Amino acid sequence: MRFVFSAEDEAFRQEVRDFYTKELPSDWYGGYDERDEQHAFIESVRKKLSAKKWLTMSWPKEYGGLEAPISTQLIFAEESAYHRFYARDSGIGYLGPAIMRHGTPEQKERFLGPIARAEISFHQGFSEPDAGSDLAGLKTKATRDGDDFVISGTKLWGGHLQLSDYSFLLARSDPTAPKHKGITFFIIPAKTPGIRCEEFGNLGGGTQNIVYYDNCRVNAKECVIGEVNQGWYLATTLLNHERVVIEHAAANQRQLEELVTLWKAQGRDKKHDALHNVMRNKLAEIAIQIETCRMLAYRIGWLQSIGQAPTFEASEVKIFGSELTQRFAQVAIQVLGLYGQIDRHTALRKYVLANGRPEHYYRQQIMYSIVGGANEIQRGLIANKGLGLPRA
Ligand SMILES: Cc1cc2nc3c(=O)[nH]c(=O)nc-3n(C[C@H](O)[C@H](O)[C@H](O)COP(=O)(O)OP(=O)(O)OC[C@H]3O[C@@H](n4cnc5c(N)ncnc54)[C@H](O)[C@@H]3O)c2cc1C
Incomplete structure (x- = not known):
């Protein structure tokens, strides 16, 4: 049993520390809930991290990663948290790996590069007013209409829709199927006609959203990730990464x-x-x-x-x-x-x-x-x- 990091690991830790010491102001407050006020600055630092491929260091090289060993990933996550820098967003942390595994070649091309370069961001629409722990009880509907799906429902908690380029969500596409089946996973543009959002504050000073999807028409080929009605399995892989x-x-x-x-x-x-x-x-x-x-x-x-x-x-x-x-x-x-x-x-x-x-x-x-x-x-x-x- 060995409880030590290698000399290379320690050198990398120092490199990450030096990076944050140089890039963050000495009085950096940081933290998850400061993302709104600090958005532009945080994104500028994330772009520098992405240029080093540190944000996606666990990803395969063909998708813009470094295939870095687990120890290096741990060190980066540890130092980012210690320096109070919110480096890993949902795209990098768990949506990207889900697209890698389940997306079409066109979707991989469309999303993975921009995620790795910290160019696009996402709102997560899983939880609903009556579906949190019991997520499979979700009621947002996705009705098939030719090449499209029409999505209607309400999502609660997921934040920062206004700052996001896309919303990824789960919707019930087969209401006759058992609860965990008949759910489809979508990524849709945040500005799709029919999406409306309200903000509210949480106790920690951050903002959350309630998002209404009112007959949002989206193209199935472009927006469905993985198989229709198989979204639950994709979502559980994703939540394990979360x-x-x-x-x-x-x-x-x-x-x-x-x-x-x-x-x-x-x-x-x-x-x-x-x-x-x-x-x-x-x-x-x-x-x-x-x-x-x-x-x-x-x-x-x-x-x-x-x-x-x-x-x-x-x-x-x-x-x-x-x-x-x-x-x-x-x-x-x-x-x-x-x-x-x-x-x-x-x-x-x-x-x-x-x-x-x-x-x-x-x-x-x-x-x-x-x-x-x-x-x-x-x-x-x-x-x-x-x-x-x-x-x-
Ligand atoms: C700050 C914040 C950010 C969030 N961000 C997002 C986001 O980006 N996207 C998103 O989709 N969701 C998000 N969520 C929602 C989060 O995933 C849910 O709040 C969580 O899954 C719990 O669901 P719920 O709030 O409906 O509570 P409920 O599921 O109603 O649970 C209420 C209480 O009952 C307990 N309980 C429920 N079921 C059981 C059981 N079977 N056995 C024992 N106890 C049980 C729970 O533990 C909890 O204490 C966020 C929540 C918060 C607070």
């Missing part, structure tokens, strides 16, 4: 380092009363959990490197990582006391500590146990696939 593994460990590591630096700058490391001893122990506990999370994520990388496809193991990291972020959000606020609660956008901003990030994380962390498949669903998967217990 599960983020290393980001929680790396992002929390950065947050912990900043909190400890602040703790020392305030001279609190010299205090040994009951309060400070309790807080020190809480920080130490978080350090253990970050390390555990990192090891769970590395195990996924190891499984992939020996050609195995992780299933319940990815759910383990998803649960542990998201709940670690939630536990840490509580601890960070406790450590900072009342000052930890100040919103950096308010008039009290001069009293903000640690750049206001703990307060922001405290609001934002709630979503992590829901996005990418709710943790209860992931636990069911571990019970079934990991422990061999029957499905609930």
Whole structure:
């Protein structure tokens, strides 16, 4: 058993660090929810990453990738999260691999190059008002009409439609088929007549959409990915790619380092009363959990490197990582006391500590146990696939 990265891996890690140090402002706040205000800047940095082929380093060379080993991919993801840069979007992370596997030659030609060059972006329309965990219960309809499909329905949560070139979605194309059959996977232009979108804010400060598809007419040959009525199988491959593994460990590591630096700058490391001893122990506990999370994520990388496809193991990291972020959000606020609660956008901003990030994380962390498949669903998967217990 070896728990070390090679000298080449470490050299690559340094190269990625140097890149982010050079490209990002020293006071870069970053993070998922800042994408709207920072959109143009983020895209300019992503273009530089794509020129190095780092965004698609796992892809085959013929599609603009590097066929990089898993260790290199892990390092890039780890350093991007540590530097709070949202490098991997849905096109690169999971739609691209799905098109590679199921798309026609024309669709591969149309989408893969532009995705690899960070030229196009996507809105994800899977969840609906009454279909989230039970995604196969979706009601958006796709009705065949000659060479076209006519799509009608409502999608909830997927964000940034206005900034996207395309919407990829699941729709029910055969209402008479059993629930998991009769679903088709589409990629349609975001400006297709009949698409309308409303925005709403989430607790973390980001924006989500409710998107209405009102009799959107699209050409079947151009817009259906994979086989008609086989979209469910394509979507499950795609969702397996969506599960983020290393980001929680790396992002929390950065947050912990900043909190400890602040703790020392305030001279609190010299205090040994009951309060400070309790807080020190809480920080130490978080350090253990970050390390555990990192090891769970590395195990996924190891499984992939020996050609195995992780299933319940990815759910383990998803649960542990998201709940670690939630536990840490509580601890960070406790450590900072009342000052930890100040919103950096308010008039009290001069009293903000640690750049206001703990307060922001405290609001934002709630979503992590829901996005990418709710943790209860992931636990069911571990019970079934990991422990061999029957499905609930
Ligand atoms: C910030 C954010 C971003 C998102 N982005 C996107 C996006 O880009 N595209 C997209 O399509 N969707 C997106 N989603 C939607 C996300 O995938 C769903 O919220 C998620 O699948 C849960 O579905 P739901 O909200 O309908 O909750 P429900 O499925 O109604 O679940 C509600 C609660 O019941 C629990 N529950 C449900 N079923 C079971 C069960 N069988 N056993 C035990 N407990 C159960 C759940 O765990 C949860 O706690 C996003 C959500 C959020 C919060």
